[in-house]
Amino acid sequence: MTLYEYKMLSEDEQYDTVFSKGKFLDIVIExxxxxxLYALDKFFVEVIWDNEKDEIIGIGQFKEGDSLDKYSNVPKEI
Structure with a gap:
């Protein structure tokens, strides 16, 4: 599945796909x-949870960039 094909799915289908076929990679709490963060084929899917309500509040997809940078342990300034 390509990123484009994934984005064409309904929101419910996106959640079903990432939870059934995605590979869990990491969690960041802010x-x-x-x-x-999940890996799905050649792109990443980020599921955003509200910790207080314990519910999903969003989903995002990307291949690279700032969204992926938050999962790195490398400081922004060295």
Whole structure:
């Protein structure tokens, strides 16, 4: 599945696909939000949770960039 094909799915189908076929990679907690990163074919899917309500509040897809950088342990300034 390509990133384009994934984006063409309904939101429910996107969640079903990432949870059934995605490979869990990492979690980052910032404030009241938890960002859960999955790999799916040749792109990444980020599921965003509200920690206080314990519910999903968003989903994003990307191949690279700032969204992926938050999962790196490398400091922005060395």
């Amino acid at each position: 404030g009241n939000s938890k960002y859960v």
